Amino acid sequence: MITLKSLRKQYGSTVVLDGIDLAIEQGEIVVVIGPSGTGKSTLLRCINFLEQPTSGHITVGDLSVDVTRATKKEILALRRRTAFVFQNYALFANKTALENIAERWQVVDGWPKEKAHQKAMDILERIGLKDQANAYPASMSGGQQQRVGIGRAMATGADVILFDEPTSSLDPEWVDEVLGLMKQLAAERQTMLVVTHEMTFARDVADRVIFIDGGRIVEQGPPNEIFQNPQDPRTRDFLQKILATNPTGV
Amino acid sequence: MATLNVDYMLGLVPVLLKYLPLTLEMAAAGMALALILACMFAVIRVLKIPVLNQFTIIFISFFRGTPLLVQLFLFYYGLPQLFSALTAINGITATIMGLTLHFSAYMAESIRAAIVGVDRSQTEAALSIGMTNSQLMRRIVLPQATRVALPTLMNYFIDMIKATSLAFTLGVTELMGATQKEAAGSFLYFEAFVVAAVMYWIVVELLSWLQRHLESRLNRAYNR
Numbered sequence: 001m002i003t004l005k006s007l008r009k010q011y012g013s014t015v016v017l018d019g020i021d022l023a024i025e026q027g028e029i030v031v032v033i034g035p036s037g038t039g040k041s042t043l044l045r046c047i048n049f050l051e052q053p054t055s056g057h058i059t060v061g062d063l064s065v066d067v068t069r070a071t072k073k074e075i076l077a078l079r080r081r082t083a084f085v086f087q088n089y090a091l092f093a094n095k096t097a098l099e100n101i102a103e104r105w106q107v108v109d110g111w112p113k114e115k116a117h118q119k120a121m122d123i124l125e126r127i128g129l130k131d132q133a134n135a136y137p138a139s140m141s142g143g144q145q146q147r148v149g150i151g152r153a154m155a156t157g158a159d160v161i162l163f164d165e166p167t168s169s170l171d172p173e174w175v176d177e178v179l180g181l182m183k184q185l186a187a188e189r190q191t192m193l194v195v196t197h198e199m200t201f202a203r204d205v206a207d208r209v210i211f212i213d214g215g216r217i218v219e220q221g222p223p224n225e226i227f228q229n230p231q232d233p234r235t236r237d238f239l240q241k242i243l244a245t246n247p248t249g250v
Numbered sequence: 251m252a253t254l255n256v257d258y259m260l261g262l263v264p265v266l267l268k269y270l271p272l273t274l275e276m277a278a279a280g281m282a283l284a285l286i287l288a289c290m291f292a293v294i295r296v297l298k299i300p301v302l303n304q305f306t307i308i309f310i311s312f313f314r315g316t317p318l319l320v321q322l323f324l325f326y327y328g329l330p331q332l333f334s335a336l337t338a339i340n341g342i343t344a345t346i347m348g349l350t351l352h353f354s355a356y357m358a359e360s361i362r363a364a365i366v367g368v369d370r371s372q373t374e375a376a377l378s379i380g381m382t383n384s385q386l387m388r389r390i391v392l393p394q395a396t397r398v399a400l401p402t403l404m405n406y407f408i409d410m411i412k413a414t415s416l417a418f419t420l421g422v423t424e425l426m427g428a429t430q431k432e433a434a435g436s437f438l439y440f441e442a443f444v445v446a447a448v449m450y451w452i453v454v455e456l457l458s459w460l461q462r463h464l465e466s467r468l469n470r471a472y473n474r
Contacts, residue, residue: 050374080380090371094393094471104379107389136471156379 001026001191002047002160007056007067009042016042017053018215024160027189031202034212035238040195043212044162048082049075061159080108083153087165089145091137097148098124098133104155120155127151127181143174147181154185161185163194199242203227211235259441262432266445269428274453276342276424277411280349284357287350291358296365306358313355319416322348326420341420349413353406360402364395397468404461408454425449
């Protein structure tokens with residue numbers, strides 16, 4: 001479904017991603033954990049070309065791209081097969097909840113407005129926000145905004161949804177409703193690559209947990225292996241720190 | 251103290267009203283052209299398009315750095331001297347040209363600031379759902395930038411309406427030129443210019459009303 005080969009990202013002489021190799025199956029839920037500033041978000045942003053990777057190959061479905069030679073057309077095609085959920089929601093402030101979701105169909109796919117809005121209503125129903133259809137982001141709670149953000153990603157029909165710390169800017173009271181929606185998507189076997197500090201979510205929902213440090217994949221495996229029996233000292237160290245600050249985390 | 255000749259003033263209203271359309275037409279044409287030019291300059295500056303960016307910086311610097319009256323004289327009296335094809339240029343055209351170039355320089359800067367002010371993450375979100383650069387500009391960035399830029403742009407439009415009065419120095423008989431002629435005939439300068447001033451004032455007030463109306467419409471999405 002998705003394959004990354006030797007994906008590298010450098011800012012000047014600073015190496016952020018130091019050759020990432022990763023294959024994700026259709027319907028797989030992969031959670032990426034690791035210390036701050038180790039390239040987790042950059043990894044997601046590179047897959048979507050929000051950052052230009054320095055070198056490597058990205059394959060999504062039947063589209064394979066050598067990032068050093070990626071044309072504008074290939075980048076656009078790649079973006080249309082992947083969807084992104086942002087830490088700060090990044091909803092279009094001039095559009096209602098309904099329009100935020102319909103925008104992809106109406107603008108990118110060129111559907112008539114009525115059809116796009118009708119389908120967007122279906123998504124609003126699935127994310128439990130039908131009553132907020134005509135609300136603008138400014139009048140919604142953080143949790144509602146992020147659910148619309150996820151709804152907008154669902155509307156792309158992308159092969160994979162990339163979640164970049166989707167609950168990190170939320171007040172604690174809104175975290176559960178967003179995680180709940182993500183669990184619902186996971187149950188529907190939507191392919192997901194999730195960067196998060198929510199260890200409970202990782203343990204309960206992930207098929208595979210990946211620990212990244214220093215721009216490399218240090219360790220990966222099923223959640224119970226990573227959490228119960230981490231092999232690498234860096235993984236142990238990280239999990240200990242996370243558990244110390246958030247004892248209920250796992 | 252002499253008394254105010256009210257009858258003269260009332261009689262002058264319909265006379266001067268005939269010249270108001272020309273004033274408004276020059277302002278409207280200048281504003282429309284200046285907006286187009288300013289948007290182009292702003293996009294060039296935001297995207298830092300090589301060569302055009304440098305040209306735009308110099309252009310803006312010149313037209314902000316010199317008086318409008320100097321620019322009008324340059325177009326009307328100066329340019330025909332260099333290019334004989336321009337000898338046919340009339341005062342109205344020269345005024346519209348001057349207003350366009352002068353105000354586009356100012357407006358380009360406020361439009362640029364408004365575009366840059368739109369939250370960068372919304373641009374990324376638009377890219378992430380597969381929009382092209384022009385789609386995201388049209389659907390997401392420009393509508394939000396318009397809201398931010400509107401008050402300043404309306405200010406420039408108001409300024410431009412009043413600046414059309416400089417056209418009378420190029421021999422154009424618009425509201426100001428007509429008032430000058432009437433006053434010179436009657437010697438009732440005070441009365442004549444009070445009538446002209448009130449006419450400008452009313453036009454600007456109508457525009458301010460329109461501005462408030464537009465602003466509250468554009469702010470709908472941002473009210474909690």
